[in-house]
Amino acid sequence: MWKPLFQRIPPRVIQQYRRRAASEPPRELRRHPAPLRHVLLAALCWQRLTEVTDDLVELLISVAHHIGTRAESKVEAELLRQLRRVQGKTALLFKLAKAARAQPEGAVREVIYPVVPETVLDDLIREMEAEGNYDREVRLVTRNSYGHHYRRAISLLLGVLTFRCNNDRHQPIMRALDLLTKYRDRRTLTFPLTEDVPLGGVVKDDWQALVLDDAEKRKINRVTYEMCVLTTLRDKIRCKEVWIEGARQGNRKVGRVG
Template sequence: GKTWIDQIVRRVGAEKASEMRRHAPRRQLGLHTVFLMMREAQIIDGMIDLLVETIHKIGVRSKRKVVAGIARDIEKVYGKERLLVDIAGAAIEAPGGRVCDVIFPVAGKEKLAAIVKEHRAKGTLERRIYQVMRGSYAGHYRRILPKLLSVLEFRSNNAVPRPVLGALDWIRRAFESGCRVVPRNGVPIEGVIPPKWRGAIIGKHGRINRISYELCVLSQLRDRIRAKEIWVVGADRYRNPDDDLPKDFESRRAAYY
């Protein structure tokens, strides 16, 4: 198990250099090897924690900002059902009348405008949140992505998350290009972009907005990592989940299930 490894790591971390030199050279080499191996895994875990928490933070803060803006800008219109009945009644009584003469006396232009504004805001909530997320990512967090992806190696043991891994490979290759909008050909789409995000990522002519695409892929990556569908080479807490299976799992699969 890991108990003896943790003990060695704590021991090496607590010993001074002078104390470490008292050990035989081969013992020093072994102790340092175990210590550095675990430190590397801890550093990788820390980078994954940072990635996962940052993506989550972008989403939470963006939603909070959008909802607060809606609360400030939109007057809540109560009694819309009753208002609809009044409008319908007025229209039936004077079907040939003008809106300003028939509808406005019942509902009022300002109240109708408030209803329209409220409806449009509700209908575009997800899109507005995504736009704020995109601005936050593009203006600040995006600069760390190339370095992060250059040192982290993501893998998966099943086919479902493979499109996300393919999207990460595409992003790595596209870093050298300065284009913010690219043709759709060769860009992984299926299994990567959820339907609700496609309108914000894929333009009218089928071209891909790179920044929006990157943000989408990172969000998908976060979900897959948390579900342990994607793991990271060299990590400890985010290691290959198959490493946690019993050694005889394949031969006794039915018994374990």
């Protein structure tokens, strides 16, 4: 392999080799002595491999981000379609409080409805109930979108990228990636009860209810868990807590491979 060949060579020198190899036609490359020809081609292949790896990493991060933002937009559009937004909720609350304070013994129909109509209160109740379910709806749409449209592509990306981590504190996400690799070709909807599925450091608190697939909270839903792994992996790559083998140095943590 050409990796040891370039281990101590400055990147700018490798870049020069690569540019020379890319600019020369094949017949000119063949005329070079074998050692020079091999170095030029190795530099070209090495940098192209790094560039392709970088592109795959960026694709992984952008897909993970796109799934979440698309789910938010879809849920918001549906809420706006179903609801009529109540304007001036703070002013309505002030009117309600003032009317109730002025006539504490009065009936609701006689005291409240003249100030804030019943239909407005109904709209306000529906809006607040919908907003309370907003986060859960976003998570459901995110999971469904991943399972129906992105799961196969993400599986392929995870299969060709090699992830590394130098910190023991972040090993749960590494074990989760190993688990996804282990079950990649299996069609089970949940992980076996005997499987050690890392949750801490992988699944965020607001996703726990969707990940735990039964009332006893023992079965782990695979699709939801994979979505959580993808989200956590994206965050750790962006924070340089996990790096990808073969990516450019800016995406990596230098040190012992974990």
